[in-house]
Amino acid sequence: EAQVTQNPRYLITVTGKKLTVTCSQNMNHEYMSWYRQDPGLGLRQIYYSMNVEVTDKGDVPEGYKVSRKEKRNFPLILESPSPNQTSLYFCASSLKGVGETQYFGPGTRLLVL
Amino acid sequence: RKEVEQDPGPFNVPEGATVAFNCTYSNSASQSFFWYRQDCRKEPKLLMSVYSSGNEDGRFTAQLNRASQYISLLIRDSKLSDSATYLCVVCPYSGYSTLTFGKGTMLLVSP
DSSP: OOOEEEEOSEEEEOTTOOEEEEEEESSOOSEEEEEEEETTTEEEEEEEEEETTEEEEOSOOTTOEEOOSSSSBOOEEESSOOGGGOEEEEEEEESSSTTSOOEEOOOEEEEEO | OOSEEEOOOOEEEETTOOEEEEEEESOTTOOEEEEEEEOTTSOOEEEEEEOTTOEEETTEEEEEETTTTEEEEEEOSOOGGGOEEEEEEEEOSTTOOOOEEOOOEEEEEEO
16 A cells, blocks of 8 residues: 555653654655644645755754655654654655645654653 | 735535635745645645646636636535645745645534
8 A cells, every 4th residue: 555654653752852753655756755733833844855865954944854865764853852843743755746746644743841 | 925825714514515715825936736635633635736727626626816826625515524624735936845835724514
């Protein structure tokens, strides 16, 4: 089944404890991206990747890192999480870029205490 | 002016009603337009792309007005299962690598 998977789906952590949210797609998509969704603010892009080893900042990259060592994986790293990073995170992928259907993962709910 | 603006709703309609959502965008150079649907606490899913000539998919019709910089979504014969939040999504520039999402319009269809 073609899909985007994220892990973990739910996470409670404490300020400053490094964490990684994994994202994987099995559709051989080149474009992958991370979004956060907050009440009243909608979906905002954190980082995106046009292909392996090619990443760039989105609208709200502060406090986040990403890497794209393999085509299928695009992990989101929070080196030192803070409470303002409490949010719902979505990974998405598409064949080539933003002009095509974006396939979203199921989301990761993160609470930083 | 915000980049992509939508009526926040909620729109409360009875089954069978016709409902229309509007979305305005600020960048006149915007190239690609989409409507996504998001069920509560779930991931967004593409409902339909919006083409310059307008397009229809069953009960759903999308229109683009470049001169006025707005996009619309019309839902005819509303079903209970149409209850969701509808997101207007715009690609700001040709060749641009990010999307701008509206905050969404919530639709509640009641029996």
